Amino acid sequence: MEKEIHANIPEGDLKDKWSNYKAKAKLVSPNNRKKLDLIVVGTGLAGASAAASLAEMGYNIKSFCFQDSPRRAHSVAAQGGVNAMKNYQNDGDSVFRMFYDTLKGGDFRSREANTYRLAECSASLIDQAVAQGVPFGREYSGYLRNRSFGGVQVSRTFYSRGQTGQQLLLGAYQALMRQKEQGKVKLYTRHEMLDLVLIDGKAKGIIARNLDTGKIERHAAHAVILATGGFGKIYYLSTLAMGCNASAIWRAHKKGAFMANPSWTQIHPTSLPQSGPYQSKLTLMSESLRNDGRIWVPKAKDEKRPPHDIPENERDYYLERKYPSFGNLAPRDISSRAAKEQIDAGKGVGPLKNAVYLDFEHAIKEYGKDVIAERYGNLFSMYEKITGINAYKEPMKISPSAHFSMGGLWVDYDLMTNIPGLFAIGEANFSDHGANRLGANSLLQACVDGYYIAPYTLQNYLADQIQVEKPDIKHSAFEQAEADVKEQLNHFIQQKGNKTAEEFHREVGKILYDKCGLSRSEEGLKTAIAQIQNLREEYKTNLLVPGDVEDINSELERAGRVSDYMELAELMCIDALNRNESCGAHYREEFQTEDGEAKRNDKDFAYSSAWEWSGDASSPILNKEPLKFEYVQPTQRSYK
Amino acid sequence: MVIHLKIWRQKNQHTKGYLESYTLNEVDAEMSFLEMLDSLNLKLAKQGERPVEFDHDCREGICGQCGVMINGIAHGPLKNTSTCQLHMRSFKDGDTIYVEPFKAKAFPVIRDLKVDRSGLDEIIAAGGYISVNTGQAPEANSILVSHEESESAFDSAACIGCGACIATCKNASAALFTSAKISQLAKLPQGQKESSKRTVDMVNRMEELDFGHCTNTEACQVECPQDISVLNIAQMNYEYNKAKLKS
Missing domain, CATH: 1.20.58.100 (Fumarate reductase/succinate dehydrogenase flavoprotein-like, C-terminal domain)
Structure with missing residues (x-):
């Protein structure tokens, strides 16, 4: 039986919804907060920022991760940057424009109110990260620097060299460790959540396995927050860490939480190709390389000549040919598909014929090797470490690889699943990116969910739990x-x-x-x-x-x-x-x-699918959350 | 190629470890070092033996979870390269490779090549942060940080917390790790307010745990996958002395 879906979007104009929510949301007074226990699973940007922020407010947090330290979570691997609407470049940015870019980038398949809130809260994140000591790129004057990223026409991306994720995560991790020191957070590293526990239909705890001893543990709380990231590793070869998994959200799904749009996976166009059957992962090379690198394949099938022996007129710069206005900077979904088309047509390069060239020859001729080294030196050396090839001398070989899960647990505007007391934040939920995520919006969403949304929406739920006794693990x-x-x-x-x-x-x-x-x-x-x-x-x-x-x-x-x-x-x-x-x-x-x-x-599919577990993996129940566009008219995306 | 391995096997921290010999006959030069260990583990599993436990996660050199001693060198022979980014093309057909865990009193062996590095988290917990709650931050551009300060802070902040410096140091000192965080935050205007307290608390914590003293051999920097400079240790000592003089 299909169920009705309530996203609980607040009243009011788009730009007032979050303010209205905050004005009316229930609160928990400071002296009551210490009576409430919360479980946060995952210590990436979403989990660490939520756990630290809620602990600062006075809640008791149990924080779980399967890695040996919270700092290892895979947010650490994000390279390029984090978007935020500061309009420091005076180039026409606004909250509405950022909202629109994100909605359009997602091909009009996300909820307007959530996407708008993401843009609205983005500026505060940069303030917080700077205060924590995140070393962002700076002008010589001392002001913050920006770069531009795919799919937008303004410069709103903040970055820490090619290690933005690492630096943001260390900021959140350090905030988490500060709360641990103050006794407000108890850390459970090398612990894996293996089940969600419901009492009277509400999330009241988890079963976790201590990975060092194999011991099974029971942990109770007044609410459970899942911040367990994406599941692109399901494709085996992916840009994700080896340990990334879907188990926490999948086991919550089997306890009744809906899974939304599970098939929407971003395949990233610029990762390193598979080199052999033993391969365990595919390393991502930052999208920023496409600013100066030109992508091509030989025009002839089964070309045997090395790249520099293939003359210009026998090369197909297919992105420039097909998408003249965006060229090599076409969005990720489009660039990846175009690469697959060439590879499937037998024009792939490399020993396994599974890659395309990303060539810096022209850029080096135009700007000189030093300029290219300054822009991408760390990426070139990473490429050489992995492949043994010097990309200043011959083109890189790149290939599409599974990367980001736009789908995840269904959540309402509060980021609460359909199970009361179970929240999902960051990549683990489905909320903001529609059917395709824009570059540099992933770090943003994880941080905004953890620092700025969960602390408000959790309280709205917890206000009614003060009188409820803490669940007994003997239940x-x-x-x-x-x-x-x-x-x-x-x-x-x-x-x-x-x-x-x-x-x-x-x-x-x-x-x-x-x-x-x-x-x-x-x-x-x-x-x-x-x-x-x-x-x-x-x-x-x-x-x-x-x-x-x-x-x-x-x-x-x-x-x-x-x-x-x-x-x-x-x-x-x-x-x-x-x-x-x-x-x-x-x-x-x-x-x-x-x-x-x-x-x-749009007539038949302007909805998010919210699948319900039926007890049998082959016959899930489809629930639909209709997507209503009140402020933006969906159009056909074009990058020609 | 053929690779002979001598791998440290140890059931837990209470039992004695030993080196076990294995031979792999079909190692591809393009394999990463950890993929070579994966292939050994697959073989062991199929033979009904316990695979070798080792730590790893991102396999792209940034999470800091991997790390073993390879022929006595932390993360192996390549400079500024973590274990996961080392490839078998760095070895020759017929080589014998010794693989052992990071050894330090503060890093007890959990099993085989896995060690407990939670001491590093404890050091950060002692003060490796700027004490700012969510919501307190002022407008980002109201804190000006010069390009040079920011870049220099980044150089210190790039530490991945793998522990190679400690495994390499003959005293198992955590000075490089601790000083990188102290320096990063001391270099930034927003971090200077509590620099004295931070430095003293972190140094004290380091000493309470089982880490040794720094005797300036500078071996740590040589094996650091992120090339963290020993100048951070000098800055830590400066900050420490300054704090002690003030108190």
Whole structure:
């Protein structure tokens, strides 16, 4: 049965909604806050900033991460920058323009009110980060510097060399450690959440596994915040860290939380190509390289000559040819698809014919090697470390790679899921980016959710929990959840099959890349669903996990994550199959314009899918949240 | 190529460790070092043996979670390169590679190549921050930071917290790690207000934990994947002395 979806968007004009919300939201007085316990899972930018901010207010926080330190979370890897509406460049930026850019970049598939709030809160983040000591790029006068990024016409991106994510994360991590020192945060590193515990329909705690000892623990709280990031690692080869996973949000989904738009994954155009079957990840090279690098492939199929022996007239600078006004800076979804088109046509380069050239020869001729080294030196040296190739002398070889999950847990305007007391923030939720995220908006969303939204919306929920007793971990709901978790772990170990979790992961990742990646078709998706179902059956009997349950055991950790991927993969395909249109990163071959671009269908698909677990991974229930556009008229995106 | 490995195996911190020999016959020069270990682990799992536990996550040199001693050198032979960015092309066919955990009293072995580096978090908790709550910050451009100050602060802030400096130091001193944070914040106007307290608290915490003293051998900088300069240690000492003179 389809359910009605309430996004709880406040009354008033778009620009007044957040102010109206804050004016009316319920509060918890300072002396009551210490009576309330909160669990925050994940210590990336969203999790660390929320945990630190809420602890500063006086709440008791339990903070969990699977890494050995909160500072390792994958926000650390973001390179290019963070967007914020400061209009320091006096170049026409405004909150509305930033909102519009984000909504358009997402191909008109996000909620107006949330996207507007993201832009509205962006400026405060820069203030906070500077106060924390984040060393942003500066002019010689001492003022903050900006650069421009894909998909917009203003300069609103702040950056710390090529390590903006690392520096922002260290700011949030240090704020978190300060609260730990003050006793307001208790840290649980090397702990993985394995289940969500509901009592009377409300989120009241989690089951976690201590990864060093294998011990299963119960943790109770008045509310649970999931800040567990994206699940692009489901594709196996991705730009994500090895440990990134969907388990926390997927297990919450199986307890009733809706999953929204799960199939919308951003495939980043400039990562390093796969070099062999042993490969474990694909390293991202910053989008900023496309400012000066030119992308091309040989015109001839199966070209054997090295790149510098191929004359100009035998090269196809396909982005410049197809999108003359944006050229090499076309948005990510479009650039990635164009690369795939060339590779599929047999024009890929490199030993596995799976890459395109990103060439700096012209830029070096025009500006000199020193200027290029100053702009991209760290990226060139990173490229050389990984490939052994000097990109000043020959073109880089790049390839599209799974990167960011626009989809995630469905949340309302409060960033609360449909389970009362369960919040999802940062990449773990679905809220702001629609069907394609703009560059430098990811760090922004994680920070805004954690620093500026969760502290208000949590209070609105917690105000009614002061009188409610803290849940008891002896409650039968905890007992049952712990028993279920233990049973699953034992089942993994006891199978003693022939294939490791990693081997299964590679297989399901390959299916998704081929059939639910850059382009999708009805036929391909149906095949993929059947293949995933078979693989999932095999996973029940042929899994090989060495070692013990009650011990440190990386293979066992992986087995749980891959088990969840096996179910999520099918939901992604079902979601992609249901959406009979193309939008942003979701490109259905059957729905394209005459010149091969994504063709939206606003009449039938102007909604976010919010899938409900039915007990069977193959038959989820589709709920729809209609998207209403009151302030912006959706148009056909064009970058020609 | 063929690679012989001597890998440290240790069940937990209460048992004795030992070097175990393995041989891999099909190592590709394009593999990363950790992918080579992945292939060993796959082989071990298939043989019904326990895979080698080792720490890693981002595999692009920024999270700081990986790190082992490779032939006695933290993160292996390449300069300014973390373990995850080292590739097998840095070795020759037939080489024998010794792989051991980062060894320091303050880094107890959890299992095999995994060690407990939570002491580094404890040092940061002692004062490695500017005490500003969310919401207190003034307009960003009201705090001017010169280009040089900001770039210099960044050089210190680039530390990834991997612990190679401690594993390399003969005294297992955390001076480079601690001083990088102290310097970063002391170089910025917004961090100077509490620099004295920060420095004393962090240095005291470092000494309370099991880290040793710095004797200026400068070995730490040589093995640092981020090339953090020992000048940070000089600045830490300066800030410390200044704080002590004031008190």
